[in-house]
Amino acid sequence: MSSVPLSDSENHALEQRVGQYLKKPRRNLSLIRIRESFFFFLLIGCGLFSLLVTVSIVFVLFSETLEFFSADEVTLSNFIGSARWNPLLGETKSFGIWGLISGTLLVTGIAMSLALPLGLITAIYLSEYAPRKVRDVLKPILEILAGIPTVVYGFFALMTITPFLQWLHDGFSVYNAMSAGIAVGILCFPTVCSLAEDALRAVPQALRDGAFGLGGTKFDATIKVIVPAALSGIVSAFLLAIARAIGETMIVALAAGSRPQATIDPREQIQTMTGFMVQMSGGDVSNFGTEYYSMYAVAFTLFLITLTLTMIGNLVRRKFRESYE
Amino acid sequence: MSDSASNDTLTSQESPSPAERATLVGGRRRMSTDRWFQRLCIATAAASVMVLVFLLASILVEGIPALTSTLVLGTPEPNPDEAGMWPAITGTLWVCSLCALISLPLGIGTAVLLEEFKPRSKFALRAYQLIQLNISNLAGVPSVVYGILGLTAFVSMFSLFDQVREPGAAAYEIGATYYDQFSNLASDPFLSMGSEEVAERYFFVPVNARTDAPTIPKPGMQALEYVDNVLVPVEVTVTDPFDAPAEPEALSYAIDINAVPGRISEKNWYYFRLPFGRGVLAGALTLMLVILPVVIISAQEALRAVPSSLRDGALGIGATPWQVVWNVTLPASIPGIMTGSILAMSRAIGETAPILIIAGIVYIRNSPHHLMDSYTVMPLQIYNWTSRPQEEFHQIAAGGIILLLAILMTFNAVAVLIRHRMHKQQV
Amino acid sequence: MSIVSRDRKVQVMNNTGEPIPSESANAAPGQKPEVALHLDNLSAWYGDFQALHSITLDIPKNQVTAFIGPSGCGKSTLLRWFNRMNDTIFSARATGTLRMGDQDLLSSRTDVVDLRRRVGIVFQKPNPFPKSIFENVAFGPRLHMKLNRSELNDLVEWALRKASVWQEVKDRLHSPAVGLSGGQQQRLCIARAIAVGPEMLLMDEPCSALDPASTLAIENLMDELRSQYTIVIVTHNMQQAARSSDRTLFFFEGRLIEAGDTELIFTKPTQKQTEDYVRGRFG
Numbered sequence A: 001m002s003s004v005p006l007s008d009s010e011n012h013a014l015e016q017r018v019g020q021y022l023k024k025p026r027r028n029l030s031l032i033r034i035r036e037s038f039f040f041f042l043l044i045g046c047g048l049f050s051l052l053v054t055v056s057i058v059f060v061l062f063s064e065t066l067e068f069f070s071a072d073e074v075t076l077s078n079f080i081g082s083a084r085w086n087p088l089l090g091e092t093k094s095f096g097i098w099g100l101i102s103g104t105l106l107v108t109g110i111a112m113s114l115a116l117p118l119g120l121i122t123a124i125y126l127s128e129y130a131p132r133k134v135r136d137v138l139k140p141i142l143e144i145l146a147g148i149p150t151v152v153y154g155f156f157a158l159m160t161i162t163p164f165l166q167w168l169h170d171g172f173s174v175y176n177a178m179s180a181g182i183a184v185g186i187l188c189f190p191t192v193c194s195l196a197e198d199a200l201r202a203v204p205q206a207l208r209d210g211a212f213g214l215g216g217t218k219f220d221a222t223i224k225v226i227v228p229a230a231l232s233g234i235v236s237a238f239l240l241a242i243a244r245a246i247g248e249t250m251i252v253a254l255a256a257g258s259r260p261q262a263t264i265d266p267r268e269q270i271q272t273m274t275g276f277m278v279q280m281s282g283g284d285v286s287n288f289g290t291e292y293y294s295m296y297a298v299a300f301t302l303f304l305i306t307l308t309l310t311m312i313g314n315l316v317r318r319k320f321r322e323s324y325e
Numbered sequence B: 001m002s003d004s005a006s007n008d009t010l011t012s013q014e015s016p017s018p019a020e021r022a023t024l025v026g027g028r029r030r031m032s033t034d035r036w037f038q039r040l041c042i043a044t045a046a047a048s049v050m051v052l053v054f055l056l057a058s059i060l061v062e063g064i065p066a067l068t069s070t071l072v073l074g075t076p077e078p079n080p081d082e083a084g085m086w087p088a089i090t091g092t093l094w095v096c097s098l099c100a101l102i103s104l105p106l107g108i109g110t111a112v113l114l115e116e117f118k119p120r121s122k123f124a125l126r127a128y129q130l131i132q133l134n135i136s137n138l139a140g141v142p143s144v145v146y147g148i149l150g151l152t153a154f155v156s157m158f159s160l161f162d163q164v165r166e167p168g169a170a171a172y173e174i175g176a177t178y179y180d181q182f183s184n185l186a187s188d189p190f191l192s193m194g195s196e197e198v199a200e201r202y203f204f205v206p207v208n209a210r211t212d213a214p215t216i217p218k219p220g221m222q223a224l225e226y227v228d229n230v231l232v233p234v235e236v237t238v239t240d241p242f243d244a245p246a247e248p249e250a251l252s253y254a255i256d257i258n259a260v261p262g263r264i265s266e267k268n269w270y271y272f273r274l275p276f277g278r279g280v281l282a283g284a285l286t287l288m289l290v291i292l293p294v295v296i297i298s299a300q301e302a303l304r305a306v307p308s309s310l311r312d313g314a315l316g317i318g319a320t321p322w323q324v325v326w327n328v329t330l331p332a333s334i335p336g337i338m339t340g341s342i343l344a345m346s347r348a349i350g351e352t353a354p355i356l357i358i359a360g361i362v363y364i365r366n367s368p369h370h371l372m373d374s375y376t377v378m379p380l381q382i383y384n385w386t387s388r389p390q391e392e393f394h395q396i397a398a399g400g401i402i403l404l405l406a407i408l409m410t411f412n413a414v415a416v417l418i419r420h421r422m423h424k425q426q427v
Numbered sequence C: 001m002s003i004v005s006r007d008r009k010v011q012v013m014n015n016t017g018e019p020i021p022s023e024s025a026n027a028a029p030g031q032k033p034e035v036a037l038h039l040d041n042l043s044a045w046y047g048d049f050q051a052l053h054s055i056t057l058d059i060p061k062n063q064v065t066a067f068i069g070p071s072g073c074g075k076s077t078l079l080r081w082f083n084r085m086n087d088t089i090f091s092a093r094a095t096g097t098l099r100m101g102d103q104d105l106l107s108s109r110t111d112v113v114d115l116r117r118r119v120g121i122v123f124q125k126p127n128p129f130p131k132s133i134f135e136n137v138a139f140g141p142r143l144h145m146k147l148n149r150s151e152l153n154d155l156v157e158w159a160l161r162k163a164s165v166w167q168e169v170k171d172r173l174h175s176p177a178v179g180l181s182g183g184q185q186q187r188l189c190i191a192r193a194i195a196v197g198p199e200m201l202l203m204d205e206p207c208s209a210l211d212p213a214s215t216l217a218i219e220n221l222m223d224e225l226r227s228q229y230t231i232v233i234v235t236h237n238m239q240q241a242a243r244s245s246d247r248t249l250f251f252f253e254g255r256l257i258e259a260g261d262t263e264l265i266f267t268k269p270t271q272k273q274t275e276d277y278v279r280g281r282f283g
Helices: A008-023 A029-069 A076-081 A098-129 A132-147 A150-168 A177-202 A205-213 A218-229 A231-247 A250-255 A273-282 A290-324 B002-013 B018-066 B069-073 B086-116 B122-138 B143-155 B280-304 B308-316 B321-350 B353-359 B378-386 B391-426 C075-082 C112-118 C133-144 C149-162 C166-172 C182-194 C212-225 C238-244 C262-267 C272-278
Strands: B172-183 B202-207 B223-227 B230-234 B237-239 B254-256 B262-274 C035-046 C049-060 C064-068 C092-100 C119-122 C200-204 C230-234 C247-252 C255-261
Touching (some): A008 C149, A029 B086, A029 B122, A029 B143, A029 C112, A098 A132, A098 A231, A132 B018, A132 B391, A150 A177, A150 B018, A150 B321, A150 B378, A150 B391, A177 A290, A218 A231, A218 B018, A231 A290, A231 B143, A250 A273, A250 B353, A290 B143, B018 B391, B069 B086, B069 B391, B086 B122, B086 B378, B122 B280, B143 B353, B172 B254, B280 B321, B280 B353, B308 B321, B308 C119, B321 B378, B353 B378, C035 C075, C049 C230, C064 C075, C064 C238, C075 C092, C075 C119, C075 C200, C133 C149, C149 C166, C149 C182, C182 C200, C182 C212, C212 C230, C212 C238, C230 C238, C247 C262, C247 C272, C255 C262, C262 C272
Parallel strands (some): C064 C230, C119 C200
Antiparallel strands (some): B172 B202, B223 B230, C035 C049, C035 C092
């Protein structure tokens, strides 16, 4: 193996040549170091950019919201104490954010009562029951569902779900909360499903084996052992899905209508926070009026709500991961 | 009835103790719950497939008749039969390529920082944790909020250029030439009555700046005219309409001495302005904000998948951290990064809300020609058509959705293919 | 157990690390071997866990030194301080003296890039880069030197010959390195380390992932390389330490228990723990 079919003199020559290369001056270390710190600071710049984005979101929303509250026709007590949102009607102007929040809550409630149980059950099925072949079909389908743009769901809600609802029951108006809620539910379903499945799969196999070892059925093992063990992961999946539903824009802009009202009747048209923002930017409202700044106040409220949900969701998920890693 | 009968037989034949009986019955009930739950699971899974099928079917049924060459190559006309989405397609191409150009280096750079340049001090560790937490929170911010941010930060640039009060005007710009546009006397309804054979012509007089006073027509002034889409000098005469020449030939070169011109601009491909206004660049930057967290998180996952033994190997022969990244980790994680980036880009293509916020619903008939040009994108055009009351527009909206989904499916297929090949290589 | 006895200059120390006069009959009288690395009172931590307790020893030049001991005894940690590979671990720190010549290796001013060029390392699992065989070996030289194409070719050939893998790969230099067998990959990794002209080679259990034939090839290779390089090998395999090293150091729970001539360590250990370990009573 180590015998090299190379004459001694050739070998010697190679050895000598290489010996010389190795003695040659090396690359300038200080140059390398300069380049190193250049790239390092460039990357730090990239990293800081993401912080800058957050800071500017907060700054923009906060300062423009202050602008909104500094207007004479706006009071804080009206904003957080009223459910009447009438920013455009000259004489009866009222900026009660609950008029929009109630719409958002209605749509989110409908969506979540669909997406959370169904998503969780499908996740349990995928992680505990489904044969490999079924998984191989279902997972890509969920990925496709997750990849469809929201404007398509909006189209679906307006053109398919609403007529179907109207066929079921006469009371549904053309724009209604139910239709938008169902579409948002379909949209959130893959999110819930894949996040919850991740949580279930992270439960160690030993726990399952333990449950089966005690003579439990699959259902027992799932409901009494695995789901409780993955509970915080599932809760975080739910929170992230709720945040997603609250921030969903295009579906409600197309299907939910544009009349802000505090109602729990899903047949009525309503307006959500996001829907109002779309209405404002799409319309011919001047860029400097109170109603324009009200858009920032709504955005700020939306941002606070979703940020709180996302942060709690991420924290819970981190805790969950730590307990199994 | 039958339950009690079976209980009776059990009792008479083997007479098990009550405790035994309870476990047996309980066991049977548990088995059947298990079966029922499994059926429920399958029904739910089947329902999700059904929803997808139903969704695609309803769109296909409505949209396939609308899939014509007009839809692809036409412009968004008010008449649904002639309407198309070519400007939206090119707009999507512009905005999304620009967005990729900006967000991929930024996102991959952040991921490299977090994964490859591990903190060496307590302070750095805290900073890294903050950035990481911040990124996962940014991923949960609704895209419509990014739209609001883009509106303030890019479109109007925090109103830093406050001297601009007219909407759409720029404080600083390069690459634009301004002209005052005059028409010949043929367009004067009073004069052209008798001479219908005189065609309307337009003459352009260059001005130095957008804010210059309107040009006052003077005899012998320099004017230009479009001939085959190129501006060429032309001789014009300036006359009082009351003693205008009668012959059509002279009339066609004549400008009213009291005419007030319209100010138009000719913008080069490198036209640039501050603030950005509702242009392609502002749209791309806003979309960049939306997909940046997605790019970062997926690139981080791809980098984490590179075995640390490769890093050790390179460090062990004296590579600097950047040399390790550039020569070893990045090349090894390219397929994963590409998969993530493609999926992020398909998200950008389908994203509607932030674009709607910053661009508004505008009527765009031309493809963008420079970074500040107004634009529309495919999902926005679809939204526009869907929100109209006429059934015909809904059909072309469905056609547009099919086009959009086809593009997204292609992207996804490429991503899946790369992932598949990657798995093959690893095995 | 076959104990190899070779003609070697050795320096035996007692368990506190103080050099004691060599008992080896073969040692040239009055001639001390040159010292490659000098450690004095070196302690190392991972966070709050102290992995090494006041290690004092000298690594002699151009010899093979083997670190043995049960898992978790700190031998790999110590090895990875020799070229500061531990810098990649956030919580790792060390105190005491670690010198190479007159260079303080633990100083924050030490250029780890140059240090790692001078002190090459081979890991437990072969880790060729997902590039061609040629590019694997040329990787280091490209980073450190300015060479033209033919010089680079020479260097790659030389390093592969040194690592006794040239004959097997010379016809497929440009095919992927991951296609080689485990033993070939490990020798390629040695060639990769040699190609930057190090003075010292650290081997962290280089054969634990290899079959016996490949292990033998690596051991033969170490035997050939010892004349030019100072080699430190960490191993679990006592036969390997006995076969291929000049000196053996036994570690236990972060402490250096015994150091000395390989032959003596395996035949006449002075410490009870060493004896138990080399007799296979624990570990």
